[in-house]
Amino acid sequence: MLRDGINQSIIISGExxxxxxxxxxxxxxxxxxxxxANGMESEVLQTNVILEALGNxxxxxxxxxxxxxxxIEMHFSETGKICGAKIQTFLLEKSRVVRRAPGERSYHIFYQLCSGASPLHRKKLLLRDANYYNYLKQSACLRIDGVDDAKRFSSLLGALDIVQISGENQMELFSMLAVVLWLGNISFSVIDNENHVEVDSNEGLANAAKLLGCSVPQLVIALSTRKIQAGKENIVQRLTLTQALDARDALAKSIYAHLFDWIVEQINHSLGTGRQRTRRSISILxxxxxxxxxxxxxxQFCINYANERLQQHFNRHLFKLEQEEYLDDGIDWASVEFVDNADCLSLFEKSL
Ligand SMILES: Nc1ncnc2c1ncn2[C@@H]1O[C@H](COP(=O)(O)OP(=O)(O)OP(=O)(O)O)[C@@H](O)[C@H]1O
Ligand SMILES: [Mg+2]
Known part of the structure; x- marks a missing residue:
């Protein structure tokens, strides 16, 4: 990279x-x-702790x-010192926040927050233990052998400080996580024979509204009704049970996905992405x-499709490099026919 002034990248693939x-x-x-040299390297490394808590x-x-x-794109100065970095993320699995296979967990950060938050945080966030929340207890797996979630939470707090996420922003992050957890405890009751629902007035509803900064009736309307425009009129219709559960889960997933993007943005801001792109960077995918x-x-379809495309890109790129090498050695690769392995071997030996 320093010698040729060309950016480099590493693709890490596998199941x-x-x-x-x-x-x-x-x-x-x-x-x-x-x-x-200048401390930027420890900031870059600490981003792993934050992103693993929220995305693993x-x-x-x-x-x-x-x-x-x-x-992650790591930028280097003329003398080869790390001077900044930029992170791009893609395809966060949102569905995990509300549903997953038995024996699996939601994102680490929920369990870390529930077991590691200080009494002051717990009071402010109206926080309870992980097994109190439907979104967490439903898959019957709250712990990982050999992992202390409370300890990981204190490492996370340290990493957030190193990456210069302010105390105020950290509190915002935790309150939105608490909102997601309380949303999962909101339940509905069917009120007629067409399966229409009303929101049960419970602690989940009250706490989610409080942390969201809206009133309980506003949240009730958002979760149990939909507005349809018919001509010039707005008609408000009650949702059925399936629709209401979907609306609640969609809100939880959307809050989490926005939170994830927001933290990546904060990290990038702190790693100095505003600076001009140098021609000296190494990216790791x-x-x-x-x-x-x-x-x-x-x-899952999107993830596997994206991976297939990446693999294809990688293969094509490698074959192109291989062809260039053949041309440099004066071998006409277009007329080479691979009949069996012995042919390949003899061609390989010749090229040596
Ligand atoms: N170099 C290594 N040294 C020690 N343990 C390792 C190493 N590589 C992998 N492992 C073990 O394998 C586990 C899985 O590795 P890792 O999380 O890197 O997988 P992955 O390919 O990123 O999987 P996923 O696609 O699910 O994210 C690690 O938690 C660790 O226990
Ligand atoms: Mg991984």
Whole structure:
């Protein structure tokens, strides 16, 4: 990169649990050790702690499975020192916030918050233990063997400080997480034989409204009715039970996804993405592992499709490089016919 002035990139591919994230972290640590000097390298490394808390979860294949794709661009100065970084993420698995297979967990941060928050935080966030929340207890898995969520929470707080996320912003982050948890405890009762519902007046409803900063009736309207425009008239219709549950879960997923994007934005701001792009950067792409569940939703389709496309891009790129090498060696690759392995071997030997 320094010699030729050309940006470099590393694609880390493989199925879930293969070790992509660990490899990406080792590569980042190596680059940080080579290009560290001004403290920026520790900020860059601490972003892993934050993004893993919000974007990783225990699955049946991996206790720390990334549920999003990540590209980190590390920028270097003329002398090869890290001078900034930029993170881009893609395809966060939103459905995990509200539903997942038995034995799997939602995102680590929920369990970390519930077990590690200080008494003051717990009071402000109206927080209870993880097993109190429907969204967390439904998959019957609250702990990971050998992992202390409370300890991880204090590491997360340290990382948020290092990356310069202000105390106020940290509190905003935690209150929105608490909103998501309380939304899951909101329930509905069917009030007529057409399956229309009203929202039960419970603690979930009161706490979610309080933390969202809206009134209880406003939240009730948002969760149990929809507005239809017919001509010049607005008609308000009550939702059926399935629709209301979908509306509640969609709100929880949307809050979480926005929160994730917001934290990435905050991190990028702190890592100095405003500065001009140099021609000296190394990017590391930690993809989201291929998976095939018993039941695959649209999100899984998008993830596997994105991975297939990336793999194709990688293959094409490699073949192009290979062809260039053949041309340099004066071999007419277009007329080469591979009949069997012996032919390949003899061609390989000739090229040596
Ligand atoms: N180099 C390594 N040293 C020690 N343990 C490792 C290493 N690579 C992988 N592991 C072990 O394998 C587990 C899975 O690795 P990792 O989280 O990197 O997988 P992944 O390919 O990113 O999977 P996913 O697609 O689900 O995110 C780690 O939690 C760790 O226990
Ligand atoms: Mg991973």
């Amino acid at each position: 879930s649990g293969a070790g992509k994230t660990e490899t990406a972290k080792i590569a980042m640590q190596y680059l940080a050790a080579l290009g560290g 979860a225990k699955t049946s294949r991996n206790d720390n499975s990334s549920r999003f794709g990540k590209l 930690d993809i989201y592992g291929f998976e095939s569940f018993n039941k695959n939703g649209f999100e």
